[in-house]
Amino acid sequence: MDVPWLSLLLAVSLVGAFATFFTGRYARWAALAVSLATLGIVLGIMALFQPSLQLNGNACQQGGFQLCELHTWFTFASPSGGFSVDYLVGVDGISLPMILLSAVITLAAVVYHWDEEKDPHGFFGLVLLTNAGCLGVFVSLDVLLFFVFWEIVLIPMFFLIGHWGGPRRSYAALKFFVYTHVASVVMFVALLAMVFLGGWNSFDFVDTFGRQSTNMANLSAPVQALLFGSLLFGFGVKLPMVPFHTWLPDAHVEAPTGGSVLLAGILLKLGGYGLIRLASPLLPLGRTLLFPVMLFLALLSIVWGAYLSLSQRDLKRLVAYSSINHMGIVLLAIALWTQLGVMAAVLLMFAHGLVSGLLFMVSGSVHHTYGTRDIPSVGGMTARTPVLATMLMIGSLASLGLPALVSFPAEFSALLATWSDPRVHYLVLLPLMALVVTAGFYIWMMQRLSFGPPRGIPDKAHDLPFPEVMGMSLLVGLIVLYGILPLLIEQVIPVAAIFGIPCGAGTVPGATVWGACPSLPFGP
C-alpha cells in the first residue's frame, strides 16, 4: 500500500476542480482530463480492492475497510487520553460502487456539456467540485471529515442551480441550499451528540467496530431513537423522503442539465449512504424503535412518487418524482437492515444514478431541441429526433425495471428482500403496485412524447449533437453492461464494513462486520 490511492483520488478531484476555474477557454479539456483521471484512479482502486475481507492491520482495516489512510488532523487533550480528529479514509463494498458511480456520472456530465457556452470554466469547475465533495463523503471515515465534505457538496450545487439554472433559479437554489442545510445541521448535531454522548475518544467512526460500538450500546433507547430520528431527517431530506421532498422537483426543474444529473445521480445517494454507513449500524436500538416510522415513510415515498409522476406535465418534474419513488425503495430496503436489503439498496442507488442521469440528460436535450419540456406540447419525437427518442425509450424502460437493464436486478432484490422479511411481507404489494403505475407513467409519457403525429416546433428540431450522444451513450453502455452482468458490481457489496447487520442463521446478530459473515456467496 505504497501509493495513497484515496488521497490521490481526493487530491486530483479537488485540485483539478479548483484548477479548472482558471483554465479559461480550455476549461472543457481540463474538465475532461480531471474527470478521466478521477475515473482512472477509481478504476485503479477497484482493481486493487480485494474481493474478500482483509482483517489484518490497523483498526480501520480490522473494521473491514481497505486502502485505509490515517493521519491525525488535530487532537484535544483530555483526562481520559487523547481525543483526536483524524483524516481517515478507506473504502469498502458499500462505498466502492458509490465512488464509481460518482466518477462515471461526472464524466458523463462533462462530456454532455462539452458545448457549454455560459462561463464554462465556472460550470466545469463547480461540477468537478461537486464530484470531489461526493467522493470525499464516500471515502471519509471520520465524522468531521465526513461533514466537511458533505458541506462542500452543497456550495457548488447552489451555484450551479443559481447561475446556470432556469428562470426561477434563484428561488430554487436558495430553497435547495436552505432546506438541505437545515437538514445537514440537524444531522451534524446528531452526529456530534453521538460522539460525545457515546464517549468516543476520536471522531473516527471506524473505531466503532471496536470499542465505540459498546459505548453506543450504553445509550438508552429513547436517546438513540432521538439521535436516529435526527439522522433520518438529516439524511432523509437528501434522499429525498416524503414529506421532506419538495425541494427536489424545484431544484431539478431549475437546475441546468448537468446539475440535475449530478443531483439525481450522486447527491441523492449521499442520503442513502449516510443511513447505511452511520445511522443504522451505530444506533441499533434507535433503528429498531423507529423501524415503523422508516417503513411508513419509505412506502409513502414509493407510492407518492409514483402517483405524482403520473400527473406531471413537465418531463423533468416527472423524472424527479420517479426518483422519489425509487429512492423510497432504497429507504425501504435500508429500513429492513438485512444483508439482502442493504445489498439491494446499494445496487439500486447505483442503478438509479445511471438511469436518472440518462433521463435528466434526455430531459435537457428535449428542452433545448423542442424549446419546452411540457409533455403534451411535444409529440412524434421519433420522426424528427430518432436518437433522442431512442435514448428516452432506453432510459424509461430501464427506469421502469426492464430486465437486462441495470434497475431490474436491483429492484428485484429489493422486492425480494421486502417479501422475505416477515415484518413487512405483504406490504410488498404497495411497491409492486407502484411498479404498475411506474410502467404506466413512463409508457404514457413515451406515447405522448415520442409517438403519434409530430407536434411542437418542427423547425427547431434537430437531432442530438455529438457530445450529448456521447454523454448519454456512456450511461447507456453501463446500464446495459450492469443489467446483463449485475454480478460485476454486486459482488463487491457484501465485502462491506457494515456493523450490526444480521449475518444470517446461526450467528449472533451484530456480532461482526458483514464482510466477515461466514457464508459469502458467489461460488461457481
Place this chain on the structure above:
Amino acid sequence: MILGLGGRSLGKIHGWLAVAFEGAALLTGLWIALTELGAAHPYHDASFVWLGLPDGTNFVMGTLVSPLGALMLIVVNVVGLLVVLYSNEYMAHEDGLPRYYAELMLFLAAMNGLVLSDNYLEFILMWELVGVCSYLLIGFFWRKPEAASAAKKAFIVTRVGDVLFFLGVFIFFSSLGHLTAPPTLAGTVASTYPGTSCPASPVDPSWSCLGFTFTLPNGNSDTPFLSAGAALQAANYGRSSWLPTLAGLLILGGAAGKSAQFPLHTWLPDAMEGPTTVSALIHAATMVAAGIYLLAITSIYIGFTLTAAVVIVGIGGFTSFFAGTMGLASPDIKRVIAYSTISQLGYMAMGVGASSVIVDLTNPLADATLNASGVPMFHLFTHAFFKALLFLSAGAVIHAVGTQDIFKMGGLRKAMPITSTAMLVGGLALSGIPPFAGFFSKDDVLGLTWKAATQDGSWMLYAFFGFALLGVLLTALYTFRLWFLVFSGASSRDLPPADEGHGHGAPAALASSSASEAHGGTKETPAGATHSVLASSSAPSGPAHSPAVHSGPRDPSWIMSVPLVVLATLAIVAGFIPLIPGFSNLLPGLSWTVMGECVSHCPSGAAFDPTDAMLGGLSLALAVVGILIAWSFWGNGKVYRIPTGSALAVPHRILLRKYYFDEVYDGFATHVILGISRGADWVDRYIIDGTIRGIEEIFSQASKTGRRLQTGVVSNYAAWVVVGLLAFLVFFLYVVPWLVSGAHVSLTPGL
C-alpha cells in the same frame, strides 16, 4: 447452442439476413428437439451466476431443454421462420425495416430464451423482454395514435399480470428458499420436515414423499426449476394451507395477462394495430404462448392446488366462450381472428387446469406422473400453425384489398385461390373438423376437462365444460362467418372493380381518410389512393396496405404464398404428428385418441372409451352446426347484418363494444388513478410544499431586521457556517458533557 440462438438477434440489417438467421435458429431448434426426443433426461446446464444473494443463494442463468421447451422451440422457430419470410414481401413498403427486423428477431430470441430457461428468474427476465418486444412491435406504426395507444395498453395490462406473477414467484422463493432449488448446494439442511417423510433437500438420485416419487434429472443436484418443488411445497405449506393456492392464482394472473385471459384480455384485440405479421407471431408462437407455457411448466414442476386448478379451468372455460361471443360481432378480419385466439387460449388454460385437477397437489395419493400438461400443449402446437395460417392469410387479403372490414370484402375466392384455400384450411382446423389439426387437439382438451370434472365431481367444472362446448359452436360460427363474408359469393361488394382504379383516387376521399393514414407510418404507393376510398368509410383503422398497381385483389407472390402453403400443410398434418415415434416425450400425458379409440401413446389397459367418443361426436356436431348457421346467414354471398331496432341490436352493440371493458378500464385509469394523482399533486404543491413555504415566510418576516446579514454573498454564508460549526463544537465539548455528567467538565481543549 446458446450462441446459435443468441446470434440471431444480430440479424437486423435486412429481411433476408433475418430469414437466414431464423432458418439457422430453426435448424438448431429442431436439432435440440430431436435430441430431446431420444433423451432419457432433460438436458440441463447451469451456465453462469447472474446474481448472488448474501445468504449464499445464487441465481444462475442456465439452459434447460425440457420436453415442453423442446416442443415450444419447434413451434417458435417454424412459425418465426415463415413469418420472417412472409415479412419480406408484406412489409416491403414500410419505413423502418431494420428496426422491424431487429425487434422481430429480438422477440424470437427472447421467446427462445424463455422456453430454455431453467428457473423462474431467468423466465421473468425473458418474459419481460418478450413483453417489451411486443410493445415495440405493436407500436411499430408509431405515427398512428391508435398504434401507440394499443402498444401502451398491451404493456400496461400485461404489466398488471407480471406484478402478480412476481408475487407468486416470491411466494415460491420464500417457501422453497430457492428459485432453482439448489438446497443441496447450501449443504445446511438434512433433516426431514416435521411431520412428513419429506426430505428437506433433494436426495440424489430420488426420493418419495407424500405419495410422490421424485427423481433428479441427470442425478444433478442443481435441479432445474423446482422439480423437487412439489414435495417441498406440500411439506412447507402444509396441505391445507392457502399459500400454495394463492401462489398458483398469482401465477395464473401472470399467465392471464400474457395470454389475454379474462379479465386481462382487453389488450389483445387492440394489438391488431401492429403489422399483421406481428399479430401472427404474437398469436401463434410468442407472446401469448408464453402464458400457457408458464402454466404448463408450473403445473409440471410445482403443481397447483385443487382450488387454483379449478379457477384455472374456470377462467379458461369462460374465456373460451366469452371471447367467442365478441368474435361473433366484430367486423374486422383481424379482430375476429384475435378473439378466436383468446378463445383458443382459453381452451389451453382450461386443459392445464384440468390436468392439475387430476394431479391435485394437495392430494397425497395423486400420481404426479399423470400430469397431462402435454394435452393443452398439443393444442398450443396445432393452434400455432393454423392461427399463423389464418393471420398470414388475412394479411394477404388485407394486402390485396386494403381494408380490414369483412363487410367490404366478398367473392375473393376466385381472385385469390391460394389464400382462400389456405384460410379455409385454417378455419376448418380452428373449428375442429377432422382431419384438420384442431380437431385432435381440441378434443383432447375437452376430453381431459371432462375427465377432470368426473373425477372431481364438482358442478363448477361441469359448468365450465359447458361454456367450453358452447365455445366450440361459436368458434365454428364466427370463423365461417368470416370466411363466407370474405371469400364466398360472386364478386366484391363494395370494392371498386379492378380496372377502375388506375391510381386516380378522388382527392377528397384521400383527404377524408383518417389523419392517421395521411401522416401514417404506412407509405402509400400511388395506387393507394384508390383504396383510400375504402379507408375513408368507417373501416376499422389499420395499416391500410395498398395492393399491387393496376390489378384487383390477387394472390401474393411466392414469398407470401410459400408460408401459407407450408402452414396449411402443417395445419392438416399437425394433428397426426404425435404418431411420430418418440414424439410423446415432448407431450407428457397425451394419448392420441380418436373418437374414444386410443391409437397411440395409450395408457396401459386402454380400451374403447364411449364417453370420449360421445364427446368427440358432440363437439364435431356443434362445429358442423356452427358452420351451417354461418352458411345460412352469410353463405354464398349473402350479407346478413343485425337490423337496427331488432331484439338482437342491443346485445350486438354490447358485443361490438366488447362488454364495455375498455370503457371501464379506461375510466378507472383516467378518472380514478389519474384523479388520485392530480389530487395528490395538489396536496404536494399546496399542503406539503405550502407548509415549507409558510415556514420560509415566517422566517423571512421575523428576520426583516436581520436582513443585512443576507448579503447574498456566499462567502458570508460560509462564514456563518463556520461560526455555527464552532458554536456546535463549543456546545458539545463543554455544555453537553457538563449536562450529561458533572464529572467530565474538566475536559479542556488542547491545540
